[in-house]
Amino acid sequence: MDxxxxxxxxxxxxxxxxWPGFAYAARFDLRRMEVLLSQLGNPHLGRKTVHIAGSKGKGSTAAMIASGLQAADFKVGLYTSPHLHTIRERMTLGFQPIAENDFARLVERLRPKVEVVNRGSLGELTTFEILTALGFLYFQEARVDFQVVEVGLGGRLDATNVVQPEICVITSISHDHTQVLGEDLNQVAAERAASPQPGPLARRAHQGGRAGHTPTDK
Structure with missing residues (x-):
């Protein structure tokens, strides 16, 4: 495959x-992502992870954290979305996108595992789930010290929420995705706040209004 x-x-x-306006909670199930990663040997585990959620500033925050870690002589993998010019921008090492041949090779490795999951009862994997798994494989192969991972649209059921991070960051929360994550800002905040897994150090930007209380309450 080229x-x-x-x-x-x-x-x-x-x-x-x-697809704007899709039914987020009805369509996503972390179990299929967990099954896929299990078949791949759980490439998302075994390295330090910074997990970044929020409505605004996730990408720039992720880039700043990755830059700081790289300046401290750590080898850093950065996973962000969406891309601007090429899909390869979503997974970088030292801010260099994955090479075309590495992308194609890892897709070849993923494909049979994806087909197994898709034949199961959990529904078909999505483009974002497949890219997320590919990113984890890439970072595993590269033996990164840190992987900095930006969530996609959601929090609680986001494909990236399989990680076991040392640090979680929640940037500002806004009305951007009320049609996807909830009917009001408080529901969006609840979904975003659900991204951090139990145990890690969590840091969040100042939130105005009721959204400022939800992450703490969760």
Whole structure:
């Protein structure tokens, strides 16, 4: 499989980044992501992780954290979304996108595992879930010291929420995704606040109004 064929295959699945107004809670189930990663040997585990959620500033916050870690001589993998020019921008090492041949090779490795999961009872994996698994495989192969992982649209059921982070960051929460994550800002805040897993150090930006209370309450 060449690079373009690999991209076409990944994009052949449901891509909810392009579907405004979909029913978030009804469509996502972390179990299928967990099954896929288990078949791959759990590549998301075994390295330090910084997990970043929020409505605004996730990408820039992730980039700043990755830059600081790299300046401290750590090897850093950065996973963000969406991409601007090429899908390879979503997973970088030292801020360099994954090479086309590495992307195609890892898709070849993923494909049979994805097909097994998709034949099961949990529903088909999405484009974002497949890319997230690919990112974890890439960082595992590269033996990064840290992986800095930005959530996608959601929190509680987001594909990235399988990680076991040392540090969680919640940036500002806004009305951007009320059609996806909840009917009002408080519900969006509850979904975003559900991203941090039990145990890690959590840091969040100042939140105005009721959204400022929800992460603490969770």
């Amino acid at each position: 690079y373009q064929a690999a991209v076409n295959w990944v994009l052949s699945f449901a891509d909810y980044e392009r």
